[in-house]
Every structure is written in C-alpha cells, then in structure tokens.
Amino acid sequence: MGSYFYEKSKMYYEKYKAKKLTKKVGSIVKDGNKYLTILRAGKRPMFAGGSVDEGETTREAIVREVLEETGAKVTKLKYLAREYYSVDWEFEGITFPNKRVEYTYLCEVEKGDYNAQGLEGEFDKDTTVKWCTSKELEELGMWGPTLELVKKVEREHIEV
Secondary structure, eight states: OOHHHHHHHHHHHHHHHTTOOEEEEEEEEEETTEEEEEEOTTSOOBOSEEEOOTTOOHHHHHHHHHHHHHOOOEEEEEEEEEEEEEEEEEETTEEEEEEEEEEEEEEEEOSSOOOOOOSTTTSOTTOEEEEEOHHHHHHHTOOHHHHHHHHHHHHTTOOO
8 A cells, every 4th residue: 555545544543542533625626617527447536625734724735635636726616515424444454434524616627738737646647637527426426425415516506
C-alpha cells in the first residue's frame, strides 16, 4: 500500500480510537449544465473532495481539494449540505467504522484546462477529468446521494 493511503488510513484509525468524526468536504463544481467530474477506470465517477486538515475550515479545505485533485481554482462557493455517514475502513488488518461528517459546496472555478492530479499515489495514471451533464453522471453510475444533490441543484436552480 502506498504511503498516501497508509497515512490516510492511520489518520482514520486514530480518529476512530479517539471516538471522533472524520470531517470531509465534497464539491459540486458547476459550469452551466455541466459538472467537473473525476473519472477513474472501473470505478464510479466522483467530484473533488477529501478530508479537512487540522486547523483548516471546510471552506479552505474544499478550495484546496478542488485545486489538488483537478488543478481548478475555485472562484466562488456556496454551502449546500451536511451529511453524516459511516464506511468500513481497514488499517493494519483491523476493520473499523470510519464515521464521517461531510460538508458539500457548490463551486465555480476559473476557466482552463483541468486534469486529474491528486496527491502522489491518490489517482491511477489513467484517471481523467471531464465536464459531464447530470444525465451522463447517471449513466456513468454516480453515487446516488451525490447524484440526488446534483438533481436538486438543477431542480431548484441553485447558483453559487
């Protein structure tokens, strides 16, 4: 396992032992009727997001995560939702519930060419970034709760 995932798993395990939630952020980067999407071979499409670093606000974290994962610079953002959930995670042979709270932001970014960057070891070399419509996201198998949030943005004409 690469050092990126080892350190991430170690952090999650330490939070689990301390009975703390892992604070996460997620983006919905919108331009017109399209959404900046990270495409990974054999996996569901995803939007940029990740863990909130110690001492960082959720707003600072989403700006950093979008830049790290796509190369896009956030120019505007709007808080959309907060969700509590748990995922099974493993660290050094121990499986544990990684309890999370995720804050999702609707974002606009500077125009440009974007590519899947991530931190070293975060993405495979064949990971790409593409602007997708909500219909394409559905066809690609976007995770249900995220797709529902995209549909809410469209249905309610939510803008940044």
